[in-house]
Amino acid sequence: MPFLLNAWYVAAFAHEVRADAPLARTLLDRPVVLYRDAAQRAIALDDRCPHRFAPLSKGRIVEGVLECPYHGLRFDATGQCVHNPHGDGRVPAGAKARAYPSVERDGAIWFWPGDPQQADASLLPSFDFVDPGKNLTHTGYLLTRAHYQLSADNLLDLSHFQFLHPDTLGSEAIARGNMQSGSVEDTVWVRRTTHDEVLPPFVATGFGVPPGARVDRWMDVRWTPPGLMSIVIGVTGAGMPREAGLISPSAHWLTPETERTTHYFFAFGLPKEMGDAGRELVRYAVEGLMQPFEHEDLPMLEAQQKSLGDSDFWAAQPALLPIDAGAIRARRVMERRIAEERTAAGTADTPSTLRGVRVTVADPLGAG
Amino acid sequence: MPFLLNAWYVAAFAHEVRADAPLARTLLDRPVVLYRDAAQRAIALDDRCPHRFAPLSKGRIVEGVLECPYHGLRFDATGQCVHNPHGDGRVPAGAKARAYPSVERDGAIWFWPGDPQQADASLLPSFDFVDPGKNLTHTGYLLTRAHYQLSADNLLDLSHFQFLHPDTLGSEAIARGNMQSGSVEDTVWVRRTTHDEVLPPFVATGFGVPPGARVDRWMDVRWTPPGLMSIVIGVTGAGMPREAGLISPSAHWLTPETERTTHYFFAFGLPKEMGDAGRELVRYAVEGLMQPFEHEDLPMLEAQQKSLGDSDFWAAQPALLPIDAGAIRARRVMERRIAEERTAAGTADTPSTLRGVRVTVADPLGAG
Amino acid sequence: MPFLLNAWYVAAFAHEVRADAPLARTLLDRPVVLYRDAAQRAIALDDRCPHRFAPLSKGRIVEGVLECPYHGLRFDATGQCVHNPHGDGRVPAGAKARAYPSVERDGAIWFWPGDPQQADASLLPSFDFVDPGKNLTHTGYLLTRAHYQLSADNLLDLSHFQFLHPDTLGSEAIARGNMQSGSVEDTVWVRRTTHDEVLPPFVATGFGVPPGARVDRWMDVRWTPPGLMSIVIGVTGAGMPREAGLISPSAHWLTPETERTTHYFFAFGLPKEMGDAGRELVRYAVEGLMQPFEHEDLPMLEAQQKSLGDSDFWAAQPALLPIDAGAIRARRVMERRIAEERTAAGTADTPSTLRGVRVTVADPLGAG
Structure with a gap:
């Protein structure tokens, strides 16, 4: 049976997700990387660099954005590549990792694997x-x-x-x-x-x-x-x-x-x-x-x-x-x-x- | 090539099969549980509770019948559920584990994975x-x-x-x-x-x-x-x-x-x-x-x-x-x-x- | 994508391939056995006896030919069975392991997994x-x-x-x-x-x-x-x-x-x-x-x-x-x-x- 996609799932306890080291976790058969940006917001991205498929979770968090460990591309909270350290620094179209809606609530980081338009935090049950x-x-x-x-x-x-x-x-x-x-x-x-x-x-x-x-x-x-x-x-x-x-x-x-x-x-x-x-x-x-x-x-x-x-x-x-x-x-x-x-x-x-x-x-x- | 089903196979040595602890063994790709009933007869059942698919081999033998370790249903030598400890104790239709014909002979417990009607002990070669x-x-x-x-x-x-x-x-x-x-x-x-x-x-x-x-x-x-x-x-x-x-x-x-x-x-x-x-x-x-x-x-x-x-x-x-x-x-x-x-x-x-x-x-x- | 077959690949370093003990190595998804014959030439054969599929690499090198560890058949540098120790010693048709063209060059043993007719050593790049x-x-x-x-x-x-x-x-x-x-x-x-x-x-x-x-x-x-x-x-x-x-x-x-x-x-x-x-x-x-x-x-x-x-x-x-x-x-x-x-x-x-x-x-x- 397929997974229910338009739903909130717990991705991690809030204390597991940090601003100084990304966390890798497979969720609904997808590799996901979790980290906190400069504003301490929890971010959930596909754990796969769109360039060469390296796991972003093995990279560093630099000034609130996630740096790929292989060639140093950096990705922001929306998954967009915002820095290419090589050559003329141009960022190619398509250099974007999928970002998942996420919310911190009741000691947990919740993520929504389905249609982002439907990710309504008011649907979250209270714990x-x-x-x-x-x-x-x-x-x-x-x-x-x-x-x-x-x-x-x-x-x-x-x-x-x-x-x-x-x-x-x-x-x-x-x-x-x-x-x-x-x-x-x-x-x-x-x-x-x-x-x-x-x-x-x-x-x-x-x-x-x-x-x-x-x-x-x-x-x-x-x-x-x-x-x-x-x-x-x-x-x-x-x-x-x-x-x-x-x-x-x-x-x-x-x-x-x-x-x-x-x-x-x-x-x-x-x-x-x-x-x-x-x-x-x-x-x-x-x-x-x-x-x-x-x-x-x-x-x-x-x-x-x-x-x-x-x-x-x-x-x-x-x-x-x-x-x-x-x-x-x-x-x-x-x-x-x-x-x-x-x-x-x-x-x-x-x-x-x-x-x-x-x-x-x-x-x-x-x-x- | 499929297995020959209408034949006697050795399931275990006789000394392995006990009245105080069930034995789990995979035979012809099927999980089977072996134990002895109150009369010391060797019993071979599918090692799978018909209720929730728990392995019966992890359960106890209670008064010669096998108790499922998960919810306590008990099964007799024919695989029939004979005890439901919950609520009104009714045993639902279909609560039956498959039983295999078995014979103890020449230091071994033999079982017959095919049609029980054909399980003729006289077909057993002598050892x-x-x-x-x-x-x-x-x-x-x-x-x-x-x-x-x-x-x-x-x-x-x-x-x-x-x-x-x-x-x-x-x-x-x-x-x-x-x-x-x-x-x-x-x-x-x-x-x-x-x-x-x-x-x-x-x-x-x-x-x-x-x-x-x-x-x-x-x-x-x-x-x-x-x-x-x-x-x-x-x-x-x-x-x-x-x-x-x-x-x-x-x-x-x-x-x-x-x-x-x-x-x-x-x-x-x-x-x-x-x-x-x-x-x-x-x-x-x-x-x-x-x-x-x-x-x-x-x-x-x-x-x-x-x-x-x-x-x-x-x-x-x-x-x-x-x-x-x-x-x-x-x-x-x-x-x-x-x-x-x-x-x-x-x-x-x-x-x-x-x-x-x-x-x-x-x-x-x-x-x- | 399939492998390129008509090409030279390194099978081993030259110092790994010996005249006194065969070497097993999987190359392009094939089990290959490497050894040296009496003239110290490196030989590459399918690592599978054509009789009963035993790995020839677990056998002995006897007078420059490879002996199967299971029943003692022996195979020469072309993969041909040249000795059957049993009965009348006749070698059955088909008792031949596949041999791969191989060359020793620049510290390596090179092998050619494709059509042997095309295995031209002059195609080897120089190292x-x-x-x-x-x-x-x-x-x-x-x-x-x-x-x-x-x-x-x-x-x-x-x-x-x-x-x-x-x-x-x-x-x-x-x-x-x-x-x-x-x-x-x-x-x-x-x-x-x-x-x-x-x-x-x-x-x-x-x-x-x-x-x-x-x-x-x-x-x-x-x-x-x-x-x-x-x-x-x-x-x-x-x-x-x-x-x-x-x-x-x-x-x-x-x-x-x-x-x-x-x-x-x-x-x-x-x-x-x-x-x-x-x-x-x-x-x-x-x-x-x-x-x-x-x-x-x-x-x-x-x-x-x-x-x-x-x-x-x-x-x-x-x-x-x-x-x-x-x-x-x-x-x-x-x-x-x-x-x-x-x-x-x-x-x-x-x-x-x-x-x-x-x-x-x-x-x-x-x-x-």
Whole structure:
């Protein structure tokens, strides 16, 4: 299946993109170079010099423009060659690298691989709970050797906590809990709850729950295209109201590197008022999750991808269960959006259903 | 060339397949999981959960059924899902992994990748001389990075002992010896003899021949489809009757992993009456052979495969010699069997020529 | 683009090809074995036994003929099987490996992958300044993971010294210097000069120029098909006549290993009269260049190749500059030569334009 092009994707965490050294990253099967110009704006260009196809990411940033490492041509934020050091210095027509619309928001650099005319920043969903300017945040990154939709499936069905992560995230209470899912426009949500659960030590410690104490846990997952998710985990004493408990919100952003590999960016955020304790908690969450993510989820996703091979997901005829409801909704949204985009391709305008769709995520700090 | 499907292949040595941990193995380009159920029967299933394509081999065996590591579905010996831990526990139609007919015999687990209706255990050739229940046995395994037929060629033409294994298995007496070959139904045999030979030390020691002593050696190779072979090596004093000598029988089983890689299972067996000396001899034979097999045969087979690339063997126009007679007979049998199988495919029944063919290997302990 | 077949390519340095051990090398996507016969003549054969496709390069040289490591067949300098050790010793028709015309000249073994009837040694350009029989020479070798034409582009446009090799070979004087290029028949030349340059230390030391001294430098590059180049670097005091300076000539030979990898052979030569100082200088030049070649050029060429992928160079629409003039001339020569060769293919004769073209390189020791 082709990629959805007219959409915002996370290209990098904001702290990865610098004014003194370019960053190379493959995004949607394209080599992209990311850097900051003299005004500290994040720039995204094709990572390929139009002269001789050298990777611009191996060059230097000189006075806010990017210099090719091979023959010294320089390119500005629009990708235009603005300096040829050789001979009469004339810049040939066509010496222009493709530039992608990009925005810095909520601790990430977002880029738009499709039609630049449609790159409306107001379409960006809010993840301000992980904006390092407003909150205490910590970030994690993994490269997943699987199609990004398999990663989304994984996050949209947390029933796997019990079986794939029995020692860190799950317990026998997951399967006997409840699960609901639904969608609002193109946003899909899944809410999973447990009752009377003894949390695994990693989760219990994070929420300050004494060992062996019985709790209710809720796990709220929200997904918007192309793979932008928030997960809010809440814990309260068994039978107690949610307001008596604590929540931990996190952002999970999936960007295809290729058809079979995915950049998985994730981040935790807590209010600045929590001070050092909050700083420690977001670090604890990210570092603790790296273990099950890297050693349990990644091998599983890679094995699924290997099993699927070149086969389309539906052609492989999965035997679906009720737990798959959210993931299937999300797959259907993507399929429709990609089909609409392709129908519209080549026309001067896009259908109105694709315009002005403002995807919103309810403030996870206020969600319950 | 496609694989022959309606045939017994060795999937694993019997001691590799356990009731407490599943075994993953690719066989004929399919991922297969092997385990034992509560009755210790060996089970072979597609190593792919029908729900989300997770590898079942990474799961647990729970009360004799296999539990998927991702979401906890459980599958019985027929591949049927018998447990869904989520929600109302309903098992969806289609939640069934493919099961392969399998049999435990002569120290191996055999599986049948074709039509289950045709999986007749009476078609299995006997290799009871390596049945660990009846004899002293020792086993070896190598993964060969070449088409299984190249491995069969290697074993059906032991003239290469002189050139590829001059220090361990061969001598100048091989090329000046005799070679005969023939076939009975689909069984191919090659008999090679040397006269007045000074054995290389590894072979001499194995047969208890003093250094420098002159002997006659015979090497009897038998092959049946799809790549099941016995080799009996015998040694007697130069000019002495065979009855005055000793023999060493071994089994060599080739199972395609993929079109270009082969599982090579081999085993030596001697009568239990030989006690510790016999136990030591079968171990000596397997461990000693690992050296020339791994460091001389494997690189050669891999180099042949690389040289052939995607080319069919015949399209590469080999310049054949009389020493190739047995290997070519075996190739012709396979080509005919595969063609017959494909002709019959799609019909409710198979032609009678494919039915009830009982392939027999003469008792190698009695052969001379 | 297909390879040019009717041309001399360097297969190996002369010192690599031995009478006591064969050398395996992939050339123009073919496995080739190189060795010397009893008369010390260099022989080039397909590295594939016509019997069972074993690599002859893993065999032994026995009395000047090559013995297959698998079954002991032996092949002479024409590729003909001349010995079958088995049975009646008859050699089957067709037991012949392809032999390539080869010549030893100027420290290299040259081979001709095309029509043997056209393999005229008089077509070989002279590189006698690196003939170890006549001069003090030192050789270097690198495998470049890029199309050979990208390597030629690199050597035909030394403006990249300033940007890719600023610490070893280049300075800011390169871009402000002059560049001229042209062609004579199929020979392309590029002459680049700097004025009033402070040489980087590696070059200054090689030419015996004091640190900080100002010089004029000239770099003369000559190319002939299929990728045979000489580079003469000269240095004189700023504003001084060239005759007052020194020159350093080198040979650069590009032979495709595959469509995407290139054998890069290079050599420096100085007159024998220079004695130990000359011996030291050619060693200094080769060893010093290995650093920028290996750590700067090779990664760049590999990155260009990766960026191009399966795309043809022209299809990728390079934005060309005046500095590309020489490289583009060379590409055009190759394109024409390959087209002519293909037009002529299948005919008994080649068009006269391809015959008797004597490619000459002016004596670089005399060039200025």
